[in-house]
Amino acid sequence: MRAMNAAEIRAALAEPIISVEDLVKVYRGGVRAVDGVSFEVKRGEIFGFLGPNGAGKTTTIMMLITLLRPTAGRGRVCGRDITVEPDEVRARIGYVSQDIAVDDTLTGRENLFLQGHLYHLTKDLIAERCREVLEMVDLTDRAGSRVSTYSGGMRKRLDIAGGLIHRPELLFLDEPTLGLDIQTRRRIWDYIRLLRDRENVTIFMTTHYMEEADQLCDRVAIIDHGKVAAIGSPSELKAGIGGDLLFVEVEERPVGPAPSPDVSTEGAEFSSFLAGIEGVSRVTVQDGRWVLVVSSGELAAPRVLSAVAGRGHTVRSLAMKKPTLDDVFLHYTGRALREDEGSSDFLRRRIGLRRARA
Amino acid sequence: MSTAARPVVKRGSTVMSRTFLVDTWWVAWREMKHFVGERVRVIMILVQPFIWLVLMGNLFQRMAMLPGFPARSYLDYMAPGVVTMVTLFGGIFGGMTIVWDRRLGYLNKLLAAPIARSAVVSGKMLAIGIQTSVQAAIIFGIAMFMGVTFKTGVLGAVMVIALAAILSTVFAGISLSFGAVITSHEALMAVMNFFTMPLMFTSNAMMPLSFMPGWLQTLAKINPLSYAINPMRSLFLTGWRPGELIQGVIILSLVSLALGVLATRLFKRSLA
The missing domain is CATH 3.40.50.300 (P-loop containing nucleotide triphosphate hydrolases)
Structure with missing residues (x-):
């Protein structure tokens, strides 16, 4: 050489x-x-x-x-x-x-x-x-x-x-x-x-x-x-997601005298309502919880709480999280990384691949 | 990053052929380690031919009394048959190792190394050849101990062992060819079992040709086993017959080579 x-x-x-x-x-x-x-x-x-x-x-x-x-x-x-x-x-x-x-x-x-x-x-x-x-x-x-x-x-x-x-x-x-x-x-x-x-x-x-x-x-x-x-x-x-994640769970039945419809039945409308809150850039649903992408979790959390309350709903839980690669995966593929494990479709695909490789 | 830190790896396609023998040896080395490492297997290898010789030698004892039987006792006739039988069983399951290696992921490790693909096949064939030589030598020893006739001395014994070794690589070649395309060891086992008995009984390992119906005699003549048994039996019972011996060695070597090439091709094709 x-x-x-x-x-x-x-x-x-x-x-x-x-x-x-x-x-x-x-x-x-x-x-x-x-x-x-x-x-x-x-x-x-x-x-x-x-x-x-x-x-x-x-x-x-x-x-x-x-x-x-x-x-x-x-x-x-x-x-x-x-x-x-x-x-x-x-x-x-x-x-x-x-x-x-x-x-x-x-x-x-x-x-x-x-x-x-x-x-x-x-x-x-x-x-x-x-x-x-x-x-x-x-x-x-x-x-x-x-x-x-x-x-x-x-x-x-x-x-x-x-x-x-x-x-x-x-x-x-x-x-x-x-x-x-x-x-x-x-x-x-x-x-x-x-x-x-x-x-x-x-x-x-x-x-x-x-x-x-x-x-x-x-x-x-x-x-x-x-x-x-x-x-x-x-x-x-993680930065590509655009900020922190806020997980919000809302009581399905609104409280108070004003008869507003269920959250579950007005999904799309409630979603755009959440998206309209200041600092919220994206709204999705995962496991019955609303997932909000917000520029800053600390600033957005109180705003979301008061906005939801103002609409007559009760927030059952609220969690804030810095994004992980799991969230990145969800963001880009629309599914959770773990979701596949154990599902029969996934197993079939996996076994198919193993066979093909062997 | 200094170049001195890089390994001394011989590279290039011309080197491939030169390292072929070395690669073959290291693949075989691993197989031999497995062979020696299994104590139960080593014991079985010693016991099995002994049982065959004693059991079958006695079972068919009276057959030697039949008119036209070509040996003094059935045991005399049978000894080279047992050598080829053990060779057949040892060789035909040689392809199993490739199926196991594939399943355990070791095959990919071998293939990811810069060794020739053909060395994986030839290495396994070489290992089978060595193992069979050992087994054949042991059977030979047991047969001598039991007083079997042997006419050609030490050199004849070496020839018997060499014939067994070459014959075993023929069966290993068949087995590896199937092992290259069949990925389940259950299926390969079934296919190989399909081969063993017909090969055994369409040869003159147990029974003289003259005792067989015509169609079976024809089959026996193209059976590769016959090309080892006939010269082997001469070495045992009659003495040197160079023509028969050379013919056997050449034909078996060519068949073994052809099967080795076939196995390598199937093996390469299975990788794409």
């Missing part, structure tokens, strides 16, 4: 480490898992794909790591085209799947040793890197034990260590904390930050936990039904 001059190195570093244009994946059977996705990931950032199960997150990762061929669109990873030079891409990236794919019958060290060989590292380098990554994930003491004796959290840490053995420029983490308890989850978050800060590894991760995306990611893409709904830093996305 020809040595690059300084200008070329600068140009290579300035180039986004992932750039994706109109990526589409249609599985056999017609499931449109990824439906025209475009985004860029900068070198050194932690980039998160946030969306419910079945949104197309794993399918996108599978295309970026060259395990699935895109139906349409282009993707460049580490400066290489994913369809033209898949081997080159694979040599430069690390991948940790959501399945915790460590080999039970091998010891922790043997798992890493094997992975080092699969990435064509020299024997000395493998020994050195094994020591480093084991220390990083706190598994040095247990490295000689069979993985079948490990806890779920230890397995996950070992799996992540394996993804680092060849010092990739870019690490793909698919649902890195899926099914782990909260302490283990926080520890994994710490490792991911450590990786980025100390090893300068760019992280592309998927998650359906909004607090994970919020805590960990520099930038987040909200993905739903195979499409990117919004991209930005968590604070940008």
Whole structure:
């Protein structure tokens, strides 16, 4: 390989480490898992794909790591085209799947040793890197034990260590904390930050936990039904909602002598009444509560209370909240992030995807 | 970011072919670790052929008295049959590992590594070949212990084991080809079971060709098992027959190679 001059190195570093244009994946059977996705990931950032199960997150990762061929669109990873030079891409990236794919019958060290060989590292380098990554994930003491004796959290840490053995420029983490308890989850978050800060590894991760995306990611893409709904830093996305959230619950029967109709029966009218209150920019209904987007919760709350009372209604409850990524998701997709869990339609879609991927 | 911090990864498509053998070895290494790691399985491998030899050797003992039976005792006749039987069972379930790897997510880990796709197939075939060699050697030892006739000495024993190893990669190739397209291990198990008994009984592993009806003799002649059993039986009972031996090795190797290529193609296609 020809040595690059300084200008070329600068140009290579300035180039986004992932750039994706109109990526589409249609599985056999017609499931449109990824439906025209475009985004860029900068070198050194932690980039998160946030969306419910079945949104197309794993399918996108599978295309970026060259395990699935895109139906349409282009993707460049580490400066290489994913369809033209898949081997080159694979040599430069690390991948940790959501399945915790460590080999039970091998010891922790043997798992890493094997992975080092699969990435064509020299024997000395493998020994050195094994020591480093084991220390990083706190598994040095247990490295000689069979993985079948490990806890779920230890397995996950070992799996992540394996993804680092060849010092990739870019690490793909698919649902890195899926099914782990909260302490283990926080520890994994710490490792991911450590990786980025100390090893300068760019992280592309998927998650359906909004607090994970919020805590960990520099930038987040909200993905739903195979499409990117919004991209930005968590604070940008939250600011994009336009202010604080006010949850108002109103007694259905109005009090007082003036016979005004039920709130439930005059929904649209009551909604525009709420929207007319000073400082309220948006009104929606969620779980039988009115959700108001207001520029400042502290200022709007008393105004809303008096306006509703003035109309002859009683406020049963009022809650104020700074927006979270959950609210951002709701804002952009019209549904709550959690809503999908357990619904049969969602399960069918999810199982369909798993089958198609397998 | 210094370039020294980056790994020494050999890259490029020309290197792919050079690392093919190395990749094959590491895939096989993992399979061998599984093989050795299962203590119960190792014990069964020792016990099973012993039981077959004792049980079936006694069950069919009288058959050797039939006119035209080609061996002194049924046990003599049967020993190479048991070697191929164990080879058949060991090889035909080789595709199961790919189904398990897929289910556990390890297959994606292998595929995400910069190794040749074909190495996943060849590695598993190599591992089956090594495992079968071990099993064949054990059966051979047990057979000798039971006083089975063997005419060709140590070199002959090596040939028997080599034939078994090559034959096992043929079955592994069949099994991996199905494993590449069938993603449920229940379904693969059913398909493989469909193969084992017919392959067994359309060969001369248990019964001399001359005892079979004509149509069955024709089937037995195209059965890959026969290409291992015939030279093996000669090595046991009659002595060196180089023509038969070379023919067997060449045909089985070619079939094994073809199935390896087929499995790789099906496997690659299943990924798109």
